[in-house]
Amino acid sequence: MITVEKVSKVFKTKAGLVNGVENVSLSINKGEIYGIVGYSGAGKSTLLRCMNILERPTTGKVWIDGVDLLGLSSKELRGARQSIGMIFQGFYLVSSKTVFENVAFALKAAGVPKSKRKNRVLELLELVGLREKANDYPVQLSGGQKQRVSIARALANNPKVLLCDEATSALDPGTTKSILKLLKKINQELGITIVIITHEMEVVKEICNRCAVMQDGRVIEEGSTYEIFANPTEPLTKAFIQTVLSFELPAKLLDNCTGTLMRLQFRGDIAGEAVVSDMLQSFPVRGNILHGKVEYIGETPLGIFIMEMTGERTAIDKAVAYLKERVNQLEVIQHA
């Protein structure tokens, strides 16, 4: 649906030329929810803005639904933009227009006659759950409601793609959840491809099928969200994953730890607990789970446990070897 090919964006600043985005190629499939994560300044926002040419790439190509966006005249580009919705961290509603008028403006921009606008606007407000707020002004709305209006505006012209620029970063966790739920519903019910820029790994975990990690204008890691969570390779990716799957053990506990400390990772359908109890019955060792949780990445569980094992060193080595064959990942953190 979206193909970004060798896109670079160079900014001229007082300090000289700065690479906002450097040679990024991505391919986002139809119906997918795709996340792009990175710290601020990583170039993710610039990359997103290159996808609807709010920012014109210095080099490279951008296709959306087979249309080469950089080959269009400004009038054609305006037409193409009507099938690319976009929402922002700052909502950017027109403060002098009511909720209804804000959504209606998008239809007006697309040349929809006035008589047909009303029903469509009400339909959209129904979809985002704000029908009774139609005549309110943005100042009367909460952050979450504002974002819902901006989603309604972005969806007005039945776009194929929805670009979300830090859409939940200004919202509290509860509101973030409800907005993400709405985005998921839009994706599933309307089949709209969604690209989400965020610095919150929680958001990616919650709804993204695939994601890319950006650093210094480049994509450093890309893959299915599950793979990224289960097998991060780059240090930055690991740091991001840790914001969700944090397993910090208190230092005191580590000091008092007498056995071998290990980190076990179970994926998908492997029942972690059963494997551990089988192991304990087969080998003369004692196992003590210090920390553990099962996270659901999308629908698939990912279990991570920190276990302390005590016993004879040879028995421990055998038990570790046994576990290594049965779990997806085993990392010995420290031996006794």
Added chain:
Amino acid sequence: MLDRIIEILPELNTAFFETMLMVGISLLVAILIGLPMGILLYVTDKGLFLENKFVKLVVGIIVNLIRSIPFIILLVFLIPFTKWLTHTTIGPLAASVSLSVAAIPFYARIVESAAREIDKGVIEAAVAVGASPWMIIKDIIFPEAKPGLISGLTITAISLIGYSAMAGTVGGGGIGDLAIRYGYYRYDDTVMFTTVIVLIVLVQFVQYLGDFIAKAVNKR
């Protein structure tokens, strides 16, 4: 003193309407030409949807050029142009010409800065939705800047009332002319005080009205 005021009333009345006429005409011209000019200055700015360095530069220079000439000098400088346009150089209509020329760039700059107050993101959101430049100007910039445009018009009107007094000195008529003729040349304090009071009341009223409308249209 009261007798003197009653005596001067007909003349004061004429002068008042002359002032209103001068300010009214030049305000209208400011809206017709200054407003689009200010919008043009804004939308051709860097990073906006009609970015155009050349247009921005040329319009900017013209605006600065007129604004750098003190009004009293502009008044004299424009006499040939006024004569060509209105076939006369005296009376409120003739004075309106130079007042208008001064009002255009004055209001244009105010419009530009009022438009700059709009969050650029709001304009970007309109660009992202595929709106045409004209539609963005008409449906986004204009309503969003409305409170600023109205308070700007108030400022312009009050400055023009002040300028119109200067125009009075070269035969433009109006309240200022009255004050100069009687108060300055004939040492008639009663007339001078009366005109000053009229001007104070007028300015207060314009300011109050402007604030009231600006507040009424503000949805923020």
